[in-house]
Amino acid sequence: MRILVTINCQGVDASAAGGIALARMMAETGHSVTIQAAPDGPVARAAAAQGIECAGLNLQKSAFLTGLLSFRKLIRSFAPDVIIATRADGQTASAMVAGGIPTVRIRCDIRKPRSSRFWKVVDRRTDLVVFPSPFMMDRSYSGEREGLIAVLPHPVDTDLYTDAGEREVHDPLLVSIGRLSPMKGHRTLIRALELLPEDIKAVVAGAPSQQSVDELKTFAKKLRVGKRITFAGKVEDVLDLISRGTIGVVTSLGSEVVSRAGMEMMSSGLPLLAAATNGLLDLVEDGITGLFHSPGNYRQLASQAAFLLRNPSMTRRMGRRARKMCIDRLSYPVIAEKWNLTLKALTEGNKIPSRRYHE
16 A cells, blocks of 8 residues: 655654654555655654655645645655545645545644634545544544544554663663643652652653743752752653653643653553543553553652652562553554554445554
């Protein structure tokens, strides 16, 4: 099958990372896959680094109209059997110039779908909408859509990570990975650290976003934990960082349609202390692969971290279960099979299989 994946993101966010992972996963199962992304941009570079063919053309914002002609030419030359759009730009372009080619939209936006007349036309010309997390179905993210919908999780490359049982023992380290947006709740972790023993340290990796590293450093210094927390900035390769971790932490106050950081830490064998919100509720099994805290509740987070660190055997057991869950439910072979069944059914006009995380 020939698959065109459109990724019109300015950076490699969760949506773009999921699209690149999908493209690589489908290419590894024998399909011919091309990514459409802005030329020489972060997405194109990330795709090239993984050996994925990329057609450099831009459909973002003001470049959309001028990019349509190039997009039409790409469709004619590549002749895809199916188009998978990770954002509205690619979905809209497919609806306008790719008539007759099955189009799939993966929805990773925390915002609810649009309802304008134009958008309803685009939606009617979209053959399937895929949600990566069941909570989106439960909270009516399908909107007024009457067409086909399905739940297909984003995959995680479980072969990239070293099992926790094979790592050397380090000093207790809490690991948090995510852009430095207030919505990510990094201050919850900093305040929790204040309540924990002084030998427990934390590291936060993420690019500035609405707040700077210096702002968070000042906040940590004010709470007298500045020497116990490291702000690593944007880290291209988080493998080494995760390999030194004891427990993964995701303190989001909202968003988290897909927590790639959570998936990566869990697949590496770290138990996850996660805020009980959105897609994290579908990712973590409370008390099995991690523990939930109420968003923003730093006292609860501190108590959970202290409990796990006092019980290393339970920490390791949760970590092993977290990794097993990722292998059994989110690994490339598992998600590739689901996508193969879905695309086969779509192109052959059969019933689309809809599956959830915990089936």
